Amino acid sequence: MKDLPTSSLLRLRSTSGHALETDLYELTMAAAYFDNKEIFKATFELFVRNYPKNRSYLVAAGLEQAVEYLTQLRFTEAEIEFLKKHPNFKSVSDDFFQYLDKFKFTGELWALPEGTVFFRNEPILRVTAPIIEAQIAETYLLSVINYETLIATKASRIVQSARGKGVVEFGSRRAHGPQAALLAARAGYIGGCIGTSNVLAGYLYKIPTYGTMAHSFIMSYDSEEEAFEKFCRVIPQPSFLVDTYDSIEGIKKVIATEQTPGMIRLDSGDRLELSRKARKILDRAGYKETKIFVSGDLNEYILNNLTLKKAPIDFFGVGTELVTSRDDPALPGIYKLVSVTREGRDVYRAKTSEGKMTLPGPKQIYRLYNAKRRIREDIITLDDERVPYGGRPLLLKVLENGDIVNELPAIDEIRNFAKQERETLPSQFLRLTGSETPPVRLSTKLERLARSVWSKRGSRSRRRI
Amino acid sequence: MKDLPTSSLLRLRSTSGHALETDLYELTMAAAYFDNKEIFKATFELFVRNYPKNRSYLVAAGLEQAVEYLTQLRFTEAEIEFLKKHPNFKSVSDDFFQYLDKFKFTGELWALPEGTVFFRNEPILRVTAPIIEAQIAETYLLSVINYETLIATKASRIVQSARGKGVVEFGSRRAHGPQAALLAARAGYIGGCIGTSNVLAGYLYKIPTYGTMAHSFIMSYDSEEEAFEKFCRVIPQPSFLVDTYDSIEGIKKVIATEQTPGMIRLDSGDRLELSRKARKILDRAGYKETKIFVSGDLNEYILNNLTLKKAPIDFFGVGTELVTSRDDPALPGIYKLVSVTREGRDVYRAKTSEGKMTLPGPKQIYRLYNAKRRIREDIITLDDERVPYGGRPLLLKVLENGDIVNELPAIDEIRNFAKQERETLPSQFLRLTGSETPPVRLSTKLERLARSVWSKRGSRSRRRI
Numbered sequence: 001m002k003d004l005p006t007s008s009l010l011r012l013r014s015t016s017g018h019a020l021e022t023d024l025y026e027l028t029m030a031a032a033y034f035d036n037k038e039i040f041k042a043t044f045e046l047f048v049r050n051y052p053k054n055r056s057y058l059v060a061a062g063l064e065q066a067v068e069y070l071t072q073l074r075f076t077e078a079e080i081e082f083l084k085k086h087p088n089f090k091s092v093s094d095d096f097f098q099y100l101d102k103f104k105f106t107g108e109l110w111a112l113p114e115g116t117v118f119f120r121n122e123p124i125l126r127v128t129a130p131i132i133e134a135q136i137a138e139t140y141l142l143s144v145i146n147y148e149t150l151i152a153t154k155a156s157r158i159v160q161s162a163r164g165k166g167v168v169e170f171g172s173r174r175a176h177g178p179q180a181a182l183l184a185a186r187a188g189y190i191g192g193c194i195g196t197s198n199v200l201a202g203y204l205y206k207i208p209t210y211g212t213m214a215h216s217f218i219m220s221y222d223s224e225e226e227a228f229e230k231f232c233r234v235i236p237q238p239s240f241l242v243d244t245y246d247s248i249e250g251i252k253k254v255i256a257t258e259q260t261p262g263m264i265r266l267d268s269g270d271r272l273e274l275s276r277k278a279r280k281i282l283d284r285a286g287y288k289e290t291k292i293f294v295s296g297d298l299n300e301y302i303l304n305n306l307t308l309k310k311a312p313i314d315f316f317g318v319g320t321e322l323v324t325s326r327d328d329p330a331l332p333g334i335y336k337l338v339s340v341t342r343e344g345r346d347v348y349r350a351k352t353s354e355g356k357m358t359l360p361g362p363k364q365i366y367r368l369y370n371a372k373r374r375i376r377e378d379i380i381t382l383d384d385e386r387v388p389y390g391g392r393p394l395l396l397k398v399l400e401n402g403d404i405v406n407e408l409p410a411i412d413e414i415r416n417f418a419k420q421e422r423e424t425l426p427s428q429f430l431r432l433t434g435s436e437t438p439p440v441r442l443s444t445k446l447e448r449l450a451r452s453v454w455s456k457r458g459s460r461s462r463r464r465i
Numbered sequence: 466m467k468d469l470p471t472s473s474l475l476r477l478r479s480t481s482g483h484a485l486e487t488d489l490y491e492l493t494m495a496a497a498y499f500d501n502k503e504i505f506k507a508t509f510e511l512f513v514r515n516y517p518k519n520r521s522y523l524v525a526a527g528l529e530q531a532v533e534y535l536t537q538l539r540f541t542e543a544e545i546e547f548l549k550k551h552p553n554f555k556s557v558s559d560d561f562f563q564y565l566d567k568f569k570f571t572g573e574l575w576a577l578p579e580g581t582v583f584f585r586n587e588p589i590l591r592v593t594a595p596i597i598e599a600q601i602a603e604t605y606l607l608s609v610i611n612y613e614t615l616i617a618t619k620a621s622r623i624v625q626s627a628r629g630k631g632v633v634e635f636g637s638r639r640a641h642g643p644q645a646a647l648l649a650a651r652a653g654y655i656g657g658c659i660g661t662s663n664v665l666a667g668y669l670y671k672i673p674t675y676g677t678m679a680h681s682f683i684m685s686y687d688s689e690e691e692a693f694e695k696f697c698r699v700i701p702q703p704s705f706l707v708d709t710y711d712s713i714e715g716i717k718k719v720i721a722t723e724q725t726p727g728m729i730r731l732d733s734g735d736r737l738e739l740s741r742k743a744r745k746i747l748d749r750a751g752y753k754e755t756k757i758f759v760s761g762d763l764n765e766y767i768l769n770n771l772t773l774k775k776a777p778i779d780f781f782g783v784g785t786e787l788v789t790s791r792d793d794p795a796l797p798g799i800y801k802l803v804s805v806t807r808e809g810r811d812v813y814r815a816k817t818s819e820g821k822m823t824l825p826g827p828k829q830i831y832r833l834y835n836a837k838r839r840i841r842e843d844i845i846t847l848d849d850e851r852v853p854y855g856g857r858p859l860l861l862k863v864l865e866n867g868d869i870v871n872e873l874p875a876i877d878e879i880r881n882f883a884k885q886e887r888e889t890l891p892s893q894f895l896r897l898t899g900s901e902t903p904p905v906r907l908s909t910k911l912e913r914l915a916r917s918v919w920s921k922r923g924s925r926s927r928r929r930i
Contacts, residue, residue: 174797179645199487
């Protein structure tokens, strides 16, 4: 495994605050299992029951953060003291707190490699461990996988709509806090952005960082001309922000500077009309090589419209809409128990509540392709079933006995893989609106098992995948 | 100032990764100012130009994180090395990097106290400092203030719709990463939640933490009865989750346990109908004191409907919709230059781009109340204007020369203050839908200044506040 970056996320963990990044009930359940002397093995799977709006596929991301978490999960003394004093733990044995003091994750993790395209109801992670270890991890795993997968998927849509023009992630200021900004830069890059404005993402994750200039820089000088000239003295060939007062006038002032402008940036107004005017003015001035960068409340729908109309735009900066996945800001990933080993026997489990039924048993996914290397079908099987002929298993083993068994790829490998993966999607899955039925079926054995577990629980609902 | 919690956020900062939590252009602009020898004083203001959908007021939050940031902002050696090698800095002087090595924030901060209700276009923060210091802080300040204010505002709407019933923040797993989960717990509490499921928020911020049990706990046993009994042995009088297989059957099984149930939790199905049935069953069994807790995709609109119909629900757990502010997940706060001091003279600045005009000059807000202590009017003035008669100044000084001058309040004080503040809103601002015109006007002097600055820039647009 490559050296993990000495990231803020990571450092946060190696000191404190890490094990408590969870819901209280994970810890009360842990105490209940422990004091009942029931530390049996269990398997949980993380999957998404429903797509966000207008999505027909998802791009897996967040595994690196999940692995960092699981391999470094520890309780500090101060954290244990805090729990001891918590009213919910007043009847809990001292042995439990001693157990927490030595706690570490010793289980097994299977996962979709980051960048994999996948569909609803397909497991992204599968965790097998003594039940307390697997249970405590639920909240953190969900929060990183849900968020990064949400953003990698949104980025994939935006990049597709850019039709080959570069998309830079620009949303740190509207992300849900500084850590979300960092994770969005990472997931956005996996989803196909060419880089980010977030400097920490450059420092920690080696993602290319880009920047132009702010309106405040222009405004701090008496004239735009002066601001442009002063900036160029220090940062040669910058991207000139031209819309502080009036975009067209701004472009003319850029041309009036002595420097050849590398790029101009339009951040407001009608971007289609302005980019066309800008291109004409620049071309007439002999600056055919000067690029046009456009930003300001962009999303996949707007980009699609601009690129369809062949707006002469070279780069897009996308912020708020990308980092918040604004049209649907939550990926409803869930983490469900699928089996327990009690008295040496594996017992398959499923939930049967109305509208919230789950599939029992530890699973694998096999992907089949057509002659053009497009996805033909995914088959969800039990993990010990025979491999369907020609099927590629999607879930790979990452941790065994709590240790990494498969090196995690570098970020550029992940990004390239995500690009290849996107190319395996049949075109109907790439539509920007509507939601396609997933090309997924259950193996006969899994389907039979599910029906048997559900009917035992007396569920009246019929479940379709 | 109270001891700052040794938070993960904070620790992150005191080691590394802190100063780079910014957009690249903040640093290129810093280099441009520095190498042009232009480290003049500047004032920036952070404000929200437009409300999120259906909002007519906002609840200020995030100041504590902003203060932590400004007082601890430093560059490490490794971070400076990273910037030195960055292509955008190849023409930057060595002096600049030496400056970064000694960099700290030495300026002044004025802010709305957390919990203050306020309106669009009103400054939340006002930063006055040497321009590089004020500029570098932009991205981080926006990300914490935007997010916490967004969530405190959403919580305020949800709590109002609960009509006196307790609301618990339950959304860590759907927040945009673990840090967002922590900040959402904090902002949710400020907005009126009675607590959170996030254990770290309890540990760091002393927010009450709550938890029930997960479906997985029930599912790991052969029967619900066994699961309930085992749990009660360790965690007395828990909240019983009854909907794993069938909610009504689940309630009957709770009653069959020997314990008096403190609470039951309904997490799926028709919550109105189920809560009524549950109440009847519990009452008939003599458990009139047993509380009903409801969760599962709740928001202010659903709560309003349930409480209007007098559903017999005692507590609500609200997750995804709260922590992502799902109906509108971004607060479009911006941070704009309002004045610079050049050659000893204060010059007022404003942006005049189409649809994005700003108000020049450092400002204060004065609030006037009617006889019933409801907000009558806010007057935005220049910071050195005469106080309007009876007006309460809303922006308070927090930092001077980079040091804290006013102790920050404890979280419970903030929460109580937010409650009082909400009570000063005239009822039309509390409607769940639509958006009310803000009760805000500009002082004559500010209005005159704005017109003069705008017209100098030749803006053709008319601006209304």
